[in-house]
Amino acid sequence: MEARQILVVAYEHTELVDVACVTTCFDMANRLGAAPPYRVRLVSPGGGSVRCDSGLELQAQGSLEETFEDVDTIIVSGGLGHEAAAQNPQVLHHVRRLAGQARRTASVCTGATVLAATGLLDGRTVTTHWWYARRLARLFPKVNVDAGPVYIRDGDLATSGGVTASLDLTLAFIEEDHGAELARHVALGVVTYLQRPGNQAQMSLFTTAPRPDHVLVRSVLDHVVANITDDLSTSSLAARAGVSVRHLTRLFREHLGEPPAKAVQRIRLEMVARLLTSTELSMSQVAKRAGFSSAETMRQAYVNRFGITPSQFRSTQSVRHTDQ
Template sequence: MPEPPHAQERPDGERDRPPRARNRAGAERVFVVVGYEDAELLDIACVTSSLDAANRLGARPPYRIRLATPGGRAIGCSSGLRLDGQETLERLTGPIDTLLVSGGYGHERAAADTRLTAHVRRLAAESRRVASVCTGTSILAAAGLLEGRRATTHWAYAGLLAAGHPGVRVDPAPLFVRDGPVSTSAGVTSALDLTLAFIEEDHGADLARWTARALVTYLQRPGNQAQMSMFVAAPPPDHAVVRRLAEHIAGHLDTELTAATLAARAGVSERHLHRLFSEHLGQSPGRFVRGARAEAAAHLLSSTTLPVSAVARRCGFGTAETLRHTFQDVYGMPPSRYRLAARPAPAA
């Protein structure tokens, strides 16, 4: 990780500097990451490396990062690497600023370990905020910390979480969800987005921006950005009609994509088209088209300077007003606010 950069010239001629350290006399922020056997290394590293970068860039008070494990033992990660525990979970006491439970393939065994979940519950009561990454949500749920709360997890495990914990309002779509003092994030690298949100909350937007720059990533993807993207969430390849239509939709968003048009293109009835989309994509053709257009618009808003009206036309919304209504429904914010939130950090 590079040391804090020197002042750099911005295109407008102004000097751009890392933020001045604040609250130098303040106590450390104790940030405890709970790990266990067969945890996901990236779930842990996204958090700890981001906090370390923030410390190097002047976080005051700094984060004191500790890995707590059962018995204080070293844990084997799913990648095969081992991490030494720094704290014994059973002996650790507060006060703790942030308690975060990592995810990983070992989450089911960890969630079934009543001693582990009891200590997570005990430590949560001594923490200012509580969080989880990926399938670590299941451990918070088993500890009773998500009852009545909205939460997310890795999209592939959302159904299992909802079935096993009916008192949790599982939302599989967002990158992360913050419900009061409890935050949950989606799969793996969404831990980076959540941690940057914590850094911004604790130390301001400037330090979060410089941390993102040091990590060579976006400043922060909005928490309600979808986990699954049309660019990576391909439809099942075993049904040729659905696959061809999905590819056609993605490549022709600015054309007429009504159910009637799509059915005629596929040579099936509208009723059969609805049945195919429901079976293979879990949604109607109209909803799939709307989602594809919304995500394409989100991509253009975050990666170009095109006016909102031009983005709307390119993505098939016709008017900026139609795009605005769709964005409000899908992302919970208007396009202009999304563009501001999703804007990458300025180039160094």
């Protein structure tokens, strides 16, 4: 049975985890009986070794320029060297050439910068590591950048968020090729989530939102986190802070980029996500603990933000899914 040819593209200052997550999942699929199996090769400009962000070196198995075999999937890794790679005409030419014959083209993390530079992402909706999303959108205005999802499929193109989001994208590929059951066993084998939905947010509020420098805004946020079930209306928060609603709203927009009500809802939704994955509370109980007036109000807010219902999220994340 002819193997599916998977090319992973690396370059100087590639992120090692971006490569390893992809290659390990495909290898695990082979060990678990993927038919047809995957043949994964790491290629680089010139075919030499590449120094990873961590300082370790990876030896490529082939040259990007001299690869002419039938390619099923090409995956461009991310790393601190992504912008330099995106300015290399040879890299862009050969990535574009190989993408033209591949069934699927994908990027991991900041590898989206390389794909964007080829023009392949023009008019497409893509994601990348949330830290670099604004810069990607600024550099490539024809690309629709969404920093939220873990990964995005747009036709034959796929892009994933930061680093370990490549696990989720690779599991999605395996499920597409061999079905959900094999993908589930691969996830169990590498001890990761059984599969996060692509539109789940990459990062929680507590890790993505920088702690504001402004003392008053920081104090209000601390109060919100510590008193999530209280009345956290903007007027209530303003009164507690001793400022007008207008002034508090201005400070939040200036230092957080969003009004107080939006920040409160984000924190509450993060609480919902944590309760869904760490407890067996009913939806009504989860809503109450997170400060929502009802389970339906919580559900609507969750769908609006993440594109998935709380119950769907719990079903994909629950640690109670075990191999029987």
